[in-house]
Amino acid sequence: MIKLFKVKEKQRENAGNADGRAPVKKQSAGELRLHRDISELNLPKTCSISFPNGKDDLMNFEVTVRPDEGYYLGGTFIFSFQVSPVYPHEPPKVKCKTKVYHPNIDLEGNVCLNILREDWKPVLNINTIIYGLFHLFTQPNHEDPLNHDAAAVLRDNPKLFESNVRRAMAGGYVGQTLFTRCM
Amino acid sequence: MAEAASTPSKSRDLDKLLLRPGNLVDPNFEPGTELRLALQEQVKVLVVGAGGLGCELLKDLALSGFKNLEVIDMDRIEVTNLNRQFLFRLEDVGKPKAEVAAKRVMERVKGVNIVPHFCRIEEKDNEFYSDFHIIALGLDSIEARSYINAVACSFLEYDSDDNPREETATPMVDGGTEGFKGHARVIKPGFTPCFECTIWLFPPQVKFPLCTLAETPRNAPHCIEYAHLIKWNEVHGGKAFDPDNSDHMKWVYDEAVKRAELFGIPGVTYSLTQGVVKNIIPAIASTNAIISAACALETLKIVSGCSKTLSNYLTYNGVEGLHTKVTEFVRDKDCLVCGPGVLVELDTTVTLQKFIDMLEEHPKLLMSKASIRYRGKNLYMQAPPVLEEMTRSNLSLPLYDLMDKVPKDILHATGTINKDNKKSSGLRKLRVVFKGIDGVTDMDMAGGA
Ligand SMILES: [Zn+2]
Numbered sequence: 001m002i003k004l005f006k007v008k009e010k011q012r013e014n015a016g017n018a019d020g021r022a023p024v025k026k027q028s029a030g031e032l033r034l035h036r037d038i039s040e041l042n043l044p045k046t047c048s049i050s051f052p053n054g055k056d057d058l059m060n061f062e063v064t065v066r067p068d069e070g071y072y073l074g075g076t077f078i079f080s081f082q083v084s085p086v087y088p089h090e091p092p093k094v095k096c097k098t099k100v101y102h103p104n105i106d107l108e109g110n111v112c113l114n115i116l117r118e119d120w121k122p123v124l125n126i127n128t129i130i131y132g133l134f135h136l137f138t139q140p141n142h143e144d145p146l147n148h149d150a151a152a153v154l155r156d157n158p159k160l161f162e163s164n165v166r167r168a169m170a171g172g173y174v175g176q177t178l179f180t181r182c183m
Numbered sequence: 184m185a186e187a188a189s190t191p192s193k194s195r196d197l198d199k200l201l202l203r204p205g206n207l208v209d210p211n212f213e214p215g216t217e218l219r220l221a222l223q224e225q226v227k228v229l230v231v232g233a234g235g236l237g238c239e240l241l242k243d244l245a246l247s248g249f250k251n252l253e254v255i256d257m258d259r260i261e262v263t264n265l266n267r268q269f270l271f272r273l274e275d276v277g278k279p280k281a282e283v284a285a286k287r288v289m290e291r292v293k294g295v296n297i298v299p300h301f302c303r304i305e306e307k308d309n310e311f312y313s314d315f316h317i318i319a320l321g322l323d324s325i326e327a328r329s330y331i332n333a334v335a336c337s338f339l340e341y342d343s344d345d346n347p348r349e350e351t352a353t354p355m356v357d358g359g360t361e362g363f364k365g366h367a368r369v370i371k372p373g374f375t376p377c378f379e380c381t382i383w384l385f386p387p388q389v390k391f392p393l394c395t396l397a398e399t400p401r402n403a404p405h406c407i408e409y410a411h412l413i414k415w416n417e418v419h420g421g422k423a424f425d426p427d428n429s430d431h432m433k434w435v436y437d438e439a440v441k442r443a444e445l446f447g448i449p450g451v452t453y454s455l456t457q458g459v460v461k462n463i464i465p466a467i468a469s470t471n472a473i474i475s476a477a478c479a480l481e482t483l484k485i486v487s488g489c490s491k492t493l494s495n496y497l498t499y500n501g502v503e504g505l506h507t508k509v510t511e512f513v514r515d516k517d518c519l520v521c522g523p524g525v526l527v528e529l530d531t532t533v534t535l536q537k538f539i540d541m542l543e544e545h546p547k548l549l550m551s552k553a554s555i556r557y558r559g560k561n562l563y564m565q566a567p568p569v570l571e572e573m574t575r576s577n578l579s580l581p582l583y584d585l586m587d588k589v590p591k592d593i594l595h596a597t598g599t600i601n602k603d604n605k606k607s608s609g610l611r612k613l614r615v616v617f618k619g620i621d622g623v624t625d626m627d628m629a630g631g632a
Contacts, residue, residue, distance in 0.1 A: 027556075027558070027559055028329065028333065029333070029379045029382075030329075031559070032519050032595055032597075032610060033610065035554065035556050035597055036608065038566070038570070039554035039564050039566055039570075039597050040597070041566050041567045042566070050569060051569070051570070055564070055574060056561055084326070085330070086326050086382070089325060089382055089385065089387060104394070106413065108413070108416040108417055109416075110393055110416065111393070112392065112394040114392065117391065117392055118392050120387070120390065122387075145397070146393055146394050148397070
């Protein structure tokens, strides 16, 4: 028989917060790995991070990208990150909170970035994703469209694409869609 | 014994295992009726999950002589469960699985007492889980396994030489099935790899590129994921999709059907929709039965010592013919969940800054630029600047105060490890003990993550 019975009483006492403190908050392994990712962040000057729920909730944060070149120069784009307790086994869920005219980001904020879905690997980290997001703005890609119209314009008429992006960032209409000013 | 002779029926087969000595038994095995009685009267087993595997586990454990069982599950019974979750009937649809499963097994197996818990596993505190001698898992999610694993490992204690104290380990038996494949494993925290040591065994979920879903769907799962990930947000805006809400699931199914018709793709069904959205491969009743039987047997062996236990991971594959294999995985020495961590003894006056400096000198750590996290709180973060600023004022405070004057506890440090003139990034578990506090000895030191 396993040595079961002597210790159960004691464990129950320990577990029962006998000293009157608040219940122990469970730390998931994902949270700890994330702690490492965050404490080692090395962001480009164009990107910053903030923690809307305060310094202790690392599982939900926001990343702001301010491109310093390309079509989106001068714009400010905010992404929300939601990290699972089994991170990095699963990639974070990333959404673009700023409505953007972009071939790889749809109007609901879904982002088509390979490392967020099909090419995610546990060796990747938050830093890699942020760099990936940044590159979406310097190199929008018409071959992986989420916003079909924007992708077609980028491919067929880069000049028009450029002026559409400027109009969207200034808070105007592109086709039927009204964008919010983000510059 | 006379009683055994006069009651030939129920425990006859069990008695062959529990009442007779053997060659392949555990060193602590003491055959006899006392053991049988202890098994029945004293041992408390928790079954986590009352789905396909959980139903089997409850029934198997009850028939194996365990009389004190509890079961926890947050789900209600759905029509699609009835083909394999054999404890449930049509009139049970909509009722909590845990409650119906407990009732049905108690009706069928005389003398067994099963306490159901209809709630999420996170709603129960450590005190609840610490009550069980062994935990059997019949789950289909990695998150849930990871959670129970962390709870069970938190009961493990290490001595001052980093040896696990066997009597504090709460063993787990974990089963899992996917279609015709399955696994059964034994986790004894501190002795065999825990779930987190080998999380890589679970293949990551297949995630289709969003642009494929949006532009060029080629099969039924593409249509379903389009409805689930893209169309849902388009129509419902900020409202979160809840996979356990059948109205939500029905909506996704209807949209997937429309999408499939548009592209001339066959094969979208309601159960496939559930499977794709919840990442579940259709369950096969026979696989559940086989895996559960293996788990119940291991539970019996661990508790009684009547035979050597599985060491430590059995895979079963019934896709073509039948193949089983046992693999002995090894522990991750640095596992943050089940490992001992590095023991650090401190005076109560040591400030956080001093502590961080000490980690650089500590021979087992050699960690510079450490960031420190304690019980879900960031005591100090080296980066990013926004968090460094918010935590900087802690540096001058005594660590003892920052840890709420707890005499001994676990904290985590992440930083640069300087070993053999090489720098690498590292995340370490630390067992901090404050010297000179009443009632604390080096000997007992809680483990866990
Ligand atoms: Zn482990």
